[in-house]
Amino acid sequence: HHLLTNGSSAVNGCRQKQESKQLIKNVGAIHFFCNYEESRGNYLVDVDGNRMLDVYTQISSIPIGYNHPALMKVMTNPNNVSAFVNRPALGILPPENFPDKLIESLLSIAPSGMTRVQTMACGSCSNENAFKTMFIWYRNKERGYANPSEQEVGTCMINQSPGCPDLSILSFMGAFHGRTLGCLATTHSKVIHKLDIPSFDWPIAPFPKLQYPLEEFVRENAQEEARCLEEVEDLIVKWRQKGKPVAGIVIEPIQAEGGDNHASPDFFIKLRNIARKHGCAFHVDEVQTGGGTTGKFWAHEHWGLDDPADVVSFSKKLLTGGYYHRDELQPDKPYRIFNTWMGDPSKNLFLSEVLNVIRRENLLEEVTRSGKALLQGLYALQTQYPHILSRARGQGTFCAIDACNDATRDSIMIKARNKGLFMGSCGEKTIRFRPTLVFKEYHVHQLLNILNDVLAEHK
Amino acid sequence: HHLLTNGSSAVNGCRQKQESKQLIKNVGAIHFFCNYEESRGNYLVDVDGNRMLDVYTQISSIPIGYNHPALMKVMTNPNNVSAFVNRPALGILPPENFPDKLIESLLSIAPSGMTRVQTMACGSCSNENAFKTMFIWYRNKERGYANPSEQEVGTCMINQSPGCPDLSILSFMGAFHGRTLGCLATTHSKVIHKLDIPSFDWPIAPFPKLQYPLEEFVRENAQEEARCLEEVEDLIVKWRQKGKPVAGIVIEPIQAEGGDNHASPDFFIKLRNIARKHGCAFHVDEVQTGGGTTGKFWAHEHWGLDDPADVVSFSKKLLTGGYYHRDELQPDKPYRIFNTWMGDPSKNLFLSEVLNVIRRENLLEEVTRSGKALLQGLYALQTQYPHILSRARGQGTFCAIDACNDATRDSIMIKARNKGLFMGSCGEKTIRFRPTLVFKEYHVHQLLNILNDVLAEHK
Numbered sequence: 001h002h003l004l005t006n007g008s009s010a011v012n013g014c015r016q017k018q019e020s021k022q023l024i025k026n027v028g029a030i031h032f033f034c035n036y037e038e039s040r041g042n043y044l045v046d047v048d049g050n051r052m053l054d055v056y057t058q059i060s061s062i063p064i065g066y067n068h069p070a071l072m073k074v075m076t077n078p079n080n081v082s083a084f085v086n087r088p089a090l091g092i093l094p095p096e097n098f099p100d101k102l103i104e105s106l107l108s109i110a111p112s113g114m115t116r117v118q119t120m121a122c123g124s125c126s127n128e129n130a131f132k133t134m135f136i137w138y139r140n141k142e143r144g145y146a147n148p149s150e151q152e153v154g155t156c157m158i159n160q161s162p163g164c165p166d167l168s169i170l171s172f173m174g175a176f177h178g179r180t181l182g183c184l185a186t187t188h189s190k191v192i193h194k195l196d197i198p199s200f201d202w203p204i205a206p207f208p209k210l211q212y213p214l215e216e217f218v219r220e221n222a223q224e225e226a227r228c229l230e231e232v233e234d235l236i237v238k239w240r241q242k243g244k245p246v247a248g249i250v251i252e253p254i255q256a257e258g259g260d261n262h263a264s265p266d267f268f269i270k271l272r273n274i275a276r277k278h279g280c281a282f283h284v285d286e287v288q289t290g291g292g293t294t295g296k297f298w299a300h301e302h303w304g305l306d307d308p309a310d311v312v313s314f315s316k317k318l319l320t321g322g323y324y325h326r327d328e329l330q331p332d333k334p335y336r337i338f339n340t341w342m343g344d345p346s347k348n349l350f351l352s353e354v355l356n357v358i359r360r361e362n363l364l365e366e367v368t369r370s371g372k373a374l375l376q377g378l379y380a381l382q383t384q385y386p387h388i389l390s391r392a393r394g395q396g397t398f399c400a401i402d403a404c405n406d407a408t409r410d411s412i413m414i415k416a417r418n419k420g421l422f423m424g425s426c427g428e429k430t431i432r433f434r435p436t437l438v439f440k441e442y443h444v445h446q447l448l449n450i451l452n453d454v455l456a457e458h459k
Numbered sequence: 460h461h462l463l464t465n466g467s468s469a470v471n472g473c474r475q476k477q478e479s480k481q482l483i484k485n486v487g488a489i490h491f492f493c494n495y496e497e498s499r500g501n502y503l504v505d506v507d508g509n510r511m512l513d514v515y516t517q518i519s520s521i522p523i524g525y526n527h528p529a530l531m532k533v534m535t536n537p538n539n540v541s542a543f544v545n546r547p548a549l550g551i552l553p554p555e556n557f558p559d560k561l562i563e564s565l566l567s568i569a570p571s572g573m574t575r576v577q578t579m580a581c582g583s584c585s586n587e588n589a590f591k592t593m594f595i596w597y598r599n600k601e602r603g604y605a606n607p608s609e610q611e612v613g614t615c616m617i618n619q620s621p622g623c624p625d626l627s628i629l630s631f632m633g634a635f636h637g638r639t640l641g642c643l644a645t646t647h648s649k650v651i652h653k654l655d656i657p658s659f660d661w662p663i664a665p666f667p668k669l670q671y672p673l674e675e676f677v678r679e680n681a682q683e684e685a686r687c688l689e690e691v692e693d694l695i696v697k698w699r700q701k702g703k704p705v706a707g708i709v710i711e712p713i714q715a716e717g718g719d720n721h722a723s724p725d726f727f728i729k730l731r732n733i734a735r736k737h738g739c740a741f742h743v744d745e746v747q748t749g750g751g752t753t754g755k756f757w758a759h760e761h762w763g764l765d766d767p768a769d770v771v772s773f774s775k776k777l778l779t780g781g782y783y784h785r786d787e788l789q790p791d792k793p794y795r796i797f798n799t800w801m802g803d804p805s806k807n808l809f810l811s812e813v814l815n816v817i818r819r820e821n822l823l824e825e826v827t828r829s830g831k832a833l834l835q836g837l838y839a840l841q842t843q844y845p846h847i848l849s850r851a852r853g854q855g856t857f858c859a860i861d862a863c864n865d866a867t868r869d870s871i872m873i874k875a876r877n878k879g880l881f882m883g884s885c886g887e888k889t890i891r892f893r894p895t896l897v898f899k900e901y902h903v904h905q906l907l908n909i910l911n912d913v914l915a916e917h918k
Binding site for chain 2 (some may be wrong): 065
């Protein structure tokens with residue numbers, strides 16, 4: 001269906017290595033080989049020397065552009081060598097300076113209400129361990145913080161209840177929270193993610209299907225959100241009755257892989273209140289939305305929650321995975337949340353520098369400015385090409401627009417790439433924009449010019 | 460129960476940072492803070508300047524010692540900077556040299572029969588994705604390689620069968636395969652790993668409980684292994700009848716976290732044949748045993764399998780996670796196995812250098828030599844202190860010995876640490892030895908001398 005997934009058809013250069021097909025498993029997914037040495041800032045260079053304005057940025061995981069001088073310096077600072085060469089088992093033998101490095105990096109940007117942070121190697125591990133943290137918290141509440149019974153201790157070793165309880169996580173249709181088996185049970189965006197993999201019987205609520213621009217459909221959208229929230233409460237009750245109580249609710253501030261689906265702050269505030277009312281933890285998955293791309297460091301800061309989330313997970317632009325949580329979700333014993341590496345201190349070194357650059361260069365303001373220009377430009381394009389484009393939407397530079405169908409979307413993307421603009425897709429027929437935080441207004445104009453050229457040529 | 464898990468009681472230095480308790484989640488698990496800059500080779504230095512012979516090596520994840528010059532050079536080579544600073548989405552936009560780097564590193568050490576490799580960020584993600592690969596392979600066989608039905612496509616999005624089929628992975632009591640939800644369903648070594656986390660109803664076979672030294676109990680051990688294999692076949696039949704067929708069998712060559720439990724090559728060969736007979740994939744988890752520590756690069760090379768494994772997963776000493784598999788386990792479509800990073804090319808740079816050092820310095824022979832000396836020394840100690848020690852066992856330097864109970868084991872470990880020897884534990888009362896590959900005979904003697912001193916003082 002999707003040109004970009006067909007490998008060779010999308011490879012636009014003669015030096016692209018066909019022989020690699022023998023070696024690399026996911027060759028069908030490979031768009032092209034890159035020359036990262038020559039890539040700079042917002043521009044990605046392929047092995048044939050083609051230079052592209054990159055607004056996909058390694059699936060939204062490059063915070064301040066390619067080969068940023070501040071990050072190069074981390075590498076050449078002799079004080080940092082040890083952090084790269086000696087990867088510790090962070091949970092048991094942390095480096096002397098690790099607490100300071102955490103204060104400088106992750107703790108300096110902790111979302112409101114979050115006092116603890118646990119690093120992990122990637123987004124999936126972050127969500128898996130966040131789910132475990134919520135299960136542990138929920139069962140401790142149920143047990144009245146008593147020691148587990150002998151029956152629990154015995155049954156847990158053989159995967160049976162009550163030691164391995166029938167608890168569930170409520171997720172939303174269209175959500176993406178990762179693809180390991182726990183995460184995958186809460187992911188519902190594409191068949192290719194899910195097919196043939198065993199799963200859990202966990203409740204799935206509808207995510208609001210809003211009309212855009214949001215300002216023009218306030219009443220209709222509020223109705224749709226109310227419908228979804230009612231369904232959430234029904235599911236919580238139903239799954240409790242089934243004997244599989246909902247320990248936590250997980251949600252993205254903007255459903256990304258699922259097609260850039262937005263909801264209002266009012267929806268999220270009410271959802272948080274429902275979680276509180278029913279004793280479920282509230283987990284905000286900021287793996288794709290976090291790191292400044294919406295104009296605030298965390299997308300959920302746009303909601304103005306009085307009662308903060310219980311867990312906030314991150315990865316991608318943060319360069320390390322991990323999750324924050326409230327004090328009361330701290331597991332009661334060590335080793336309940338644990339693995340060999342528990343993250344990677346060398347990634348925290350890079351993150352500290354990224355945060356310095358964000359602060360020094362006021363990049364969140366830059367994102368807000370560029371984001372406005374980008375969204376205005378997308379509105380103009382959909383007005384000019386209403387038969388091709390619709391539903392422009394976004395927050396900061398986290399923007400998207402729909403094509404009339406997937407073939408058109410894919411064709412626009414290929415043509416844009418041949419003109420030097422590399423974009424990503426999501427959902428069924430959506431183009432998503434995920435530029436770096438150093439994406440400035442003149443990059444926006446370059447992007448819009450190329451898109452306009454492609455659309456003008458499109459029959 | 461376990462002194463080392465009680466945090467402060469195990470911290471043997473005044474500069475150990477108490478304030479960090481506010482910041483780091485797993486503080487109770489922290490043994491001590493380290494000065495990695497000052498650590499060298501087999502010697503780990505703590506923040507108070509105490510220098511210890513380290514035979515735990517960050518939970519068996521340091522291949523050639525701390526601050527190895529060959530690894531320092533990777534950092535200072537300007538050609539490598541880009542791989543650290545620009546982490547790609549490897550599945551879609553690999554660096555130009557990535558196929559070559561894979562040939563130099565992971566493919567140069569591929570186990571017999573393994574033609575494909577997929578990198579991942581850590582051991583858990585490696586096993587999760589290896590399981591998914593086996594499920595996909597199994598369902599494709601069942602479907603006759605036809606396209607999925609509409610019903611499968613529809614049901615998979617809501618976590619229901621047949622799209623999310625009731626398939627299972629058979630694992631062994633005492634096994635450890637990681638702690639994300641899929642892996643955790645196959646992990647059965649400690650209560651603390653499992654309690655309160657929902658799981659799958661998957662079959663769990665007994666792992667042989669052998670008597671050591673293996674050479675002296677050949678008949679008894681063969682009987683015990685036959686009993687376990689019979690149970691494996693019974694479980695496969697039973698779970699098929701339950702409607703939850705076994706898609707794969709996962710096993711460690713030596714159960715590590717579970718207490719260093721060995722089995723004979725004959726056991727593994729017969730297990731492989733059972734998997735073949737029943738159409739289950741055979742997955743060897745070499746996360747802890749791989750990388751040379753048993754005297755061969757892969758522990759399962761000791762078995763002499765005629766019919767190779769289907770999947771071999773790795774991490775730790777390999778510095779990157781991942782798994783090898785046979786051609787026929789290649790998923791039929793791209794993106795079925797996928798995530799944002801799919802590993803980290805900077806780790807492959809380090810791995811290439813590690814492999815160069817292993818070859819140049821014949822480290823596998825070194826391991827075999829040191830391992831023999833270590834095991835002989837442990838035999839001598841258990842003969843000398845039969846009321847304290849028993850069941851010395853090992854392959855290469857992957858050795859272990861049991862104390863009479865957990866309190867004695869923990870006390871020996873603390874006393875040894877105060878004398879400059881840092882060891883790890885596993886199982887209920889086992890001390891495990893997991894030195895680097897540059898652990899030479901004089902290190903063995905140093906280790907044995909300290910242990911002997913501790914035991915002599917022990918009342």
